[in-house]
Amino acid sequence: MEYLFFQGSNAALSAVEIYNYFSRVGVVATYDTSLLPKILVVKTSNQLDCEHIISRLGGTPVIARVITKIEKLDLDEIVEKANIPALFMPEIKPILGISFENLSQGDPTIATTRDLRGLAMKIKKLLALKGLRMVLPQSGTSLSSAQIFNSQIPEKAVGINLIQVSKDNYLLAQIEAVQDIDFYTRRDRDRPATDPGKGMIPVKLAQMFINLSQAAPDTEIYDPFCGAGTIVSEALLMDFDVTASDISLKQVERTKENIDWLRSTFQGIFSSKRQAKFFGHDITKPLPKIVPVASFSAVVSEGWLGPAISRQPSAFEIENTFVRTQELLLAVLNNVYTLLKNDARVVIALPAFHVDKRIIRAPFLHEDFRRFLPHGYEVDPIVPENWSHPVFRESSQGMMLYGRPDALVLRDVLRLKKI
Numbered sequence: 032m033e034y035l036f037f038q039g040s041n042a043a044l045s046a047v048e049i050y051n052y053f054s055r056v057g058v059v060a061t062y063d064t065s066l067l068p069k070i071l072v073v074k075t076s077n078q079l080d081c082e083h084i085i086s087r088l089g090g091t092p093v094i095a096r097v098i099t100k101i102e103k104l105d106l107d108e109i110v111e112k113a114n115i116p117a118l119f120m121p122e123i124k125p126i127l128g129i130s131f132e133n134l135s136q137g138d139p140t141i142a143t144t145r146d147l148r149g150l151a152m153k154i155k156k157l158l159a160l161k162g163l164r165m166v167l168p169q170s171g172t173s174l175s176s177a178q179i180f181n182s183q184i185p186e187k188a189v190g191i192n193l194i195q196v197s198k199d200n201y202l203l204a205q206i207e208a209v210q211d212i213d214f215y216t217r218r219d220r221d222r223p224a225t226d227p228g229k230g231m232i233p234v235k236l237a238q239m240f241i242n243l244s245q246a247a248p249d250t251e252i253y254d255p256f257c258g259a260g261t262i263v264s265e266a267l268l269m270d271f272d273v274t275a276s277d278i279s280l281k282q283v284e285r286t287k288e289n290i291d292w293l294r295s296t297f298q299g300i301f302s303s304k305r306q307a308k309f310f311g312h313d314i315t316k317p318l319p320k321i322v323p324v325a326s327f328s329a330v331v332s333e334g335w336l337g338p339a340i341s342r343q344p345s346a347f348e349i350e351n352t353f354v355r356t357q358e359l360l361l362a363v364l365n366n367v368y369t370l371l372k373n374d375a376r377v378v379i380a381l382p383a384f385h386v387d388k389r390i391i392r393a394p395f396l397h398e399d400f401r402r403f404l405p406h407g408y409e410v411d412p413i414v415p416e417n418w419s420h421p422v423f424r425e426s427s428q429g430m431m432l433y434g435r436p437d438a439l440v441l442r443d444v445l446r447l448k449k450i
Contacts, residue, residue, distance in 0.1 A: 032074070032075060032076070032077070032078060032096065032097075033072060033073070033074050033080070033096070034072070034073045034074075034075070034079060034094060034095065034096050034097065034135070034207070035066075035070045035071075035072060035073075035094065035095040035096075035097060035123075035192070035194070035202070035204055036049050036068060036070065036072075036073055036088075036091050036094055037069065037070055037091065037093040037095070037176075037389070038067065038068055038070065038071060038090065038255055039089075039090040039091065039092055039235070040093070041090065041433055042067055042068035042069075042422050043414075043422045043423050043425070043426060043431060044090055044239055044433055044444070045071070045088075045090030045091060045239075046064065046067060046090075046317045046418075046422070047413050047414055047415070047431070048061075048089065048090045048091075048238075048239045048242045048243060049071055049073065049088065049090075050062060050088060050288055050415055051242045051243050051244075051245050052084070052088060053073070053075075053241040055242065055245040055246060055247060055248070056242070056247075056248060058075060058077055058079075059075065059076070059077075060073050060074060060075040060077075061073075061074045061075075061175075062074070062418070063416075064418050064419075064420045064422075065420075066134050066194075066196070067420050067422050068422045069132065069134055069221065070132075070134065070194070071175055072430070079094075079096075079199075079207075081094040081096070081207035081208035082207075082208045084208070085208040085209070085210055086211065086243065086357065087242070087269055088238065088239075089233075089234070089235030089236060089237070089238030089239040089242075090238075090239050091210070092176035092209065092210050092211075093176050093179060093206060093208070093209050093210070093373045094206075094207050094208045095130050095190075095192045095204035095205060095206045095207055096111060096204060096205050096207050097202050097203070097204045098113050098203045098204060098205055099112045099113075099203050100200065100201065100202055100203070101201045101203055102199045102200065102201070103199065103242055104140055104141075104193070104201065106150075106153055106154055106157055107157070109154065109191075109193075109203060110154060110157055110158065112203060113191055113203055113205065115127065115154075115158060115189065115191070116158060116160065118189045119160070119189060120187065120204070123187060124162050124164065124347070125162065125163045125164070126163075126164045126165075126166060126182065126183075126184075126187070126188035126189065127151075127154075127155075127158075127163060127164070127165055127166065127188070127189050127190075127191065128165075128166035128167075128174055128178075128179065128182055128184050128188060128189065128190040128191065128206070129147065129150070129151045129154065129165065129166070129167060129174075129191055129193070129429065130168065130172070130173045130174040130190065130191070130192045130193070130206075130244050131147050131150075131172040131173060131190065131192075131193045131194075131195070132172070132173050132193070132194045132195065133172070133195045134194055134195060134196055135195050135196055135197045135198065135200075136197075137197070137274070138200050139172070140195055141172050141173070141195075142172070143437075144167070144168060144170060144171060145408070147167060147168065147172045148167055151165045151167055151186065151431070152165070155212055166178065166182045166184070166188065167192075170290065172424045174190070175420075176209055176210060176212070177212060179206060179209045180210070180211070180213075184206050184209065185205070185206050185207060185208065185209075189205070189206075190206030191203070191204070191205060191206070192204040192205070192206060197344065200235070205377070210354045215234055215235065217296075218234050218264065218265075218293075219233065219234045221292075221296075222259070222289045222292060223288055223289065223292050224259055224260075224284075224285035224286075224288040224289050224292075225285075225316060226258065226259055226282070226285065227258055230332040231258060231259055231261055232259060232261045232262065232380070233261075234259070234265060236263045236433065236442075237261045237264075237265040237266075237333075238265050238269065239325070240262065240331050240332075240333075240378050240444070241262065241265060241266055241269055241271070241329075241331050241378075241382070243331075243376075243378045243413065243444070243446055244328075244329035244331050244376045244378045244414070244446075245329070245376055246271065246328040246329040246331075246375075247328060248269075248270050248271070249270055249271070249272075250271060250272070250328035250329075250372075251271065251272040251273065251274060251326055251327055251328060252266050252271045252272070252273050252274075252327065252329050252330070252331050253273070253274045253275070253276075253322075253327065253329070253330050253331075253332075253367065253370070254266075254273065254274075254275045254276075254330070254331055254332045255275075255276055255277075255312070255314045255330065255363055255367070256277060256314070256332045256333060256334055256335060257275035257276060257277045257282065257283065257286050257332075258277060258282050258285070258286070259282065259285045259286060259289060259335065260285065260286030260287075260289045260290060260375070261333075262275075262288055262331055262332065262333065263289075263290060263307060264289060264290060264293050266302065266331070267293070267302075267305045267307060268293075268297075268300065269388045270298060270302065270305065270308045271305070272305055272307070273305075273306075273307045273308070274307075274308045274309075274313075274322060274326075274327070275307065275308070275309050276309070276310050276311065276312035276314070276318075277279060277311065277312070278311070278312065278313045278314070280311040282303075283309050283311050284308055284311065287309055289402055290307055291445050292436045306397065308321075314359065314362050314366060314367075315358070315359070315362040315423070316366070316368055317366055318367070318370065322370050323370050324369050325369070325370065325371065326372075327367065327369055327370050327371050327372065327375060328372055328375055329371075329375055329376050329377070329378065330363065330367055330371070330375075330376075330377040330378070330379065331378045331379075331443075332363075332378075332379050332380070333379075333380045334356065334359060334360065334363075334379045334380055334381050335355065335356060335359055335380075335382075335408070336380070336381075336382040336440055336442070337352035337356075337382050337440065338352075340439055340440065341439075342439075343385075343386055343387075343439060344384055344439070349384050349386070349391060352382055353382075353394065353395065354394045356381050356382060356393060357393070357395050357403070360379070360381065360403065360445075361403075363377070363379070364377065364405050364408055365405055365406070368405070368407055368408075368449065371449045372449075373449060374448060374449060374450075375448070375449045376411060376446055376447065376448050376449075377408070377445075377446065377447045377448075378444070378445070378446050378447075379444075379445050380433075380442040380444055380445070381393055381396070381440070381441065381442070381445055382441070382442070382443065383427040383432060383434075383440070383441040383443040384439065384440060384441070385434075385437075385438060385439055385440075385441065390432065391439065392430075392432075392443055393443065396430060396443065396445065403414075404447070407449060407450060408447045408448065408449060408450065409447065409448055409450050410429040410446075410447060410448075411429045411446045411447055411448040412429055412446075413426060413427050413429055413430070413431050413446050414431070429445055429446045429447060430443055430444060430445050430446075431443075433446045435445070
């Protein structure tokens with residue numbers, strides 16, 4: 032079967048998250064990167080539970096399943112091959128969403144909202160279903176993930192996606208799942224304990240980090256810089272046990288408060304089997320004996336990104352931040368080594384800076400990184416070896432950049448493996 036995973040704002044990180052998610056849950060698949068940065072094509076013999084999968088992927092707003100390939104936009108062929116009448120639920124008013132994407136190098140067959148509306152009205156007439164309502168893009172030719180979610184596609188409505196791959200090559204796909212925007216918003220904004228003075232890792236990015244770790248389900252993850260507990264919360268929701276620490280006891284208390292809120296607010300989703308342990312700890316010191324040897328399947332954390340800034344940092348401030356970052360990273364690697372299982376991964380975000388339209392990344396990560404690494408670790412490339420696409424041009428060794436184009440501080444996502 033062939034599935035289309037639509038990519039989020041950072042297509043490179045979204046794509047590798049999908050690859051690592053399937054690796055960690057044991058689904059065998061092949062991948063086609065030719066439609067990036069918009070879509071990653073996933074081919075597998077398994078029928079995927081797209082609703083479940085999309086709840087575990089931070090970087091994928093929509094998943095569609097390819098029904099067939101067609102050579103032209105023949106309306107009879109579209110209706111017949113998609114078998115649209117059979118897709119509607121009985122005794123529910125039929126609602127059909129139509130979306131069009133041009134991923135070819137040439138001119139699109141459907142160029143405007145008006146063009147798509149004309150196509151949709153012809154399909155509606157051809158279907159001749161009583162009470163059929165059409166859902167069309169508010170602008171352009173493609174439905175946004177918000178429109179898909181608010182139209183209750185695919186829960187109560189049917190969504191059809193037409194993707195133009197070349198002049199005479201189209202994919203006809205059915206929308207299978209969309210991210211639950213409301214659930215993400217509640218997890219992000221309704222938490223009782225926040226720290227306005229510090230930037231918190233977004234919920235979706237926390238999910239992406241966890242998937243990059245390739246940690247197997249029902250194992251234990253450690254976050255040595257837990258802050259207000261975003262990674263802890265998402266790991267628990269994704270069926271991991273978690274150990275979390277922070278040098279600030281106030282932050283540890285915030286994490287506890289947020290986990291208690293999560294447990295009580297989402298009882299139907301939060302598994303009572305999942306366990307979380309918290310303690311105050313300076314990661315530059317050895318971890319306490321309460322942590323058993325070889326207990327962690329991964330370390331996943333938003334590392335220290337430097338002091339909060341509202342202006343472009345000076346060269347001196349950047350250098351000091353990188354020096355401290357290197358010290359903390361070394362401390363993490365040295366102090367967790369015996370606590371990691373063999374082949375366990377460390378996924379951690381380190382700072383990079385936007386200065387005068389240039390991106391400055393930590394020099395120790397790019398000049399002699401392998402010599403800097405403590406014995407027993409190796410760089411683990413985030414991008415699969417056979418993936419070649421311009422979208423990955425900012426990726427090097429085991430690192431990948433993440434951040435808004437206008438951000439002063441970006442995240443340099445680093446992945447290492449215990450050997």
